[in-house]
Amino acid sequence: MRARRAATACVLFTILCASCATQRTADIHVNMAPGADLSAYSTFGFPEQTGTDRGGYSTIVTDYFKTAVKEQMELRGYRYVEENPNLLVNFYANVHERSEVRATPTVAPAFGYYGYRYGLYDAWPLYAQDIETVTYPFGTANIDVVDAQKRQLIWEGVAEGRLHEQDMEDPREAISSAVTQLFTHFPGHARSADASAAQ
Structure with a gap:
């Protein structure tokens, strides 16, 4: 009976760990320039060459980022323009690859070397530990929002997290998810049309 309870506890622990490992929430870090007023801007665009461009040409990854960023900026009232944007x-x-050494709790069986315990007592659940090294892809995404006239960074968001096989096979979805999570921390909304007309 005790062995059955210990085995059940081990299975539940494994399911819990698997559930945590499949969460797609990234670690988010943001910085904002002191005194920056994101509501003072109404339009946005992209630099002639973005950080994801290579060898002077735009990549597929660049297109995925632009699509996701446009959606998030327009949701906040900013208007995309190709010439003379405010932002x-x-x-x-x-x-890159990241490696971790992990200790996974397991159940110590009451046989083999530990056979002397059989029928007398069991070890507590999750007594033993298996040590393993796990290597997995780890991704980082940066978004910089820049005052176009001053050429000054005013907001930065960084998303970090483990990438899964599905993310590598479908980077469009992974990029869209990262950008969406980053913009949940973006405090800006475009100035109203009335305010723009007044200026």
Whole structure:
């Protein structure tokens, strides 16, 4: 009976760990220039060459970022223009391998070396630990929002997190998710049309 309870506890622990590992929430870090007023701007665009461009040409990853950023900026009232925007939005992404050494609790069986315990008592659930090294792709995405006239960074968002096989196969969805999560921390909304006309 005790062995069955210990095995059940081990299975539940494994399911819990698997559930945590599949969460797609990134770690988000943001910085904003002191005194910056994001409501003072109404239009945005992209620099001639973004951080994800390579060798002087635009990449597919650049297109994915532009689509996701446009959607988020327009949701906040900013209007995309190709010439003389108030804000420039730049972005960069990097993927590298990360390794972790993990100790996974397991159940210590009451046989083999530990056979002397059999029928007398069991170890507590999750007594033993298996040590393993896990290597996985880890991604970082940056979004910079720049005052186009002053050429000054006024807001920066960084998203970091483990990438899964599906993310590598469908980067469009992974980029869209990262950009959406970053913009949940973006405090700006465009100035109203009335305010723009008054100026």
